[in-house]
């Protein structure tokens with residue numbers, strides 16, 4: 001991707017036309033007129049909401065939206081801890097300081113009061129833990145990268161946190177079919193890097209990729225930037241291994257692209273948010289790494305124009321369209337204020353990010369050129385910038401957190 005070149009940045013229609021001309025001319029020297037936003041990362045804590053919806057079992061604070069009453073689960077005893085330590089030597093955390101970050105969600109909007117964090121490394125260990133907890137009526141909260149935005153990754157009360165963070169082995173990769181099989185705790189970004197070296201990509205990409213785990217992605221049926229092109233995880237996940245609440249291991253870890261042998265049980269677990277079992281391994285179909293990528297950042301005046309641009313874009317970019325996202329001026333203001341990401345174009349009520357990915361840069365550039373010219377002459381967009389160089393593409397995408 002380093003060979004990609006920033007072809008043009010434009011701020012007015014005239015500049016857009018100039019950039020279009022450049023886009024259509026192959027072999028021109030790189031034009032790097034402007035580089036604006038390079039920071040990406042977590043929203044500062046001061047910015048995040050601070051609703052404490054959940055209080056501990058014995059907590060005194062409450063709120064109208066507080067969690068329902070604690071169900072009659074057992075409480076973790078000294079004997080239970082001894083059993084956990086036997087199953088997971090050195091991987092049972094009870095230190096309140098170490099537990100703090102696992103008890104609190106990414107937005108710091110909800111907080112539980114778990115006193116135990118378990119870190120299994122194998123499916124058998126997960127099975128032993130769940131079987132034991134089931135026999136003792138102990139509640140368990142599965143946790144991946146803890147980047148979920150709806151509070152599901154942290155306990156409501158004192159549930160045991162079962163983290164998959166130590167389950168990070170890649171089990172196999174079929175270089176011909178592009179099928180990756182790995183443990184659930186693999187961080188998405190690590191999988192991205194692993195595949196990149198093999199000329200493949202993950203079919204999903206999201207702002208939390210540096211922390212979220214593939215098991216968490218499957219449990220939440222995460223969408224992300226590539227959904228438009230590669231579809232949802234219901235299509236790309238080929239197999240799952242799951243440990244049910246009583247410790248039974250459900251082996252649906254198929255690596256077959258076409259598997260019509262009866263019920264497709266794995267589908268139940270995609271998006272189940274940890275309610276049906278703990279996902280311990282995933283096999284997933286990975287697309288080949290595109291040879292040519294372009295990202296366009298456009299401004300438009302009305303939502304109707306935005307929808308028309310989407311229609312035009314689908315019609316004219318067809319098979320190379322890989323993402324279409326939008327943000328409004330208020331989002332842009334928040335990005336400027338809190339993440340110091342400058343607006344790469346002039347102020348507009350609405351902004352669109354379009355990504356194309358294909359196998360022939362000349363062909364893709366021509367298609368993009370035709371689309372931009374049409375969008376511009378029909379006055380659907382008023383301003384924009386085009387990036388084809390990897391760092392610029394990343395910078396543009398950093399707006400999508």
Ligand SMILES: Cc1cc2nc3c(=O)[nH]c(=O)nc-3n(C[C@H](O)[C@H](O)[C@H](O)COP(=O)(O)OP(=O)(O)OC[C@H]3O[C@@H](n4cnc5c(N)ncnc54)[C@H](O)[C@@H]3O)c2cc1C
Pocket residue numbers: 106141142143144145146147148149152153154164184205206207208211212213214215216217218219220221222223224225273274275277278279280401
């Ligand atoms: C900056 C940022 C950008 C984001 N962008 C997107 C986006 O574009 N699209 C999108 O869909 N989401 C997005 N998210 C939300 C979040 O990253 C996803 O939901 C992600 O898939 C969660 O993965 P995780 O490993 O962090 O799971 P966690 O947050 O740890 O858990 C989420 C839920 O899954 C359950 N769970 C976790 N692991 C397992 C497992 N192995 N087995 C069973 N249940 C499990 C948990 O109990 C919980 O209910 C974003 C979040 C952030 C912070």
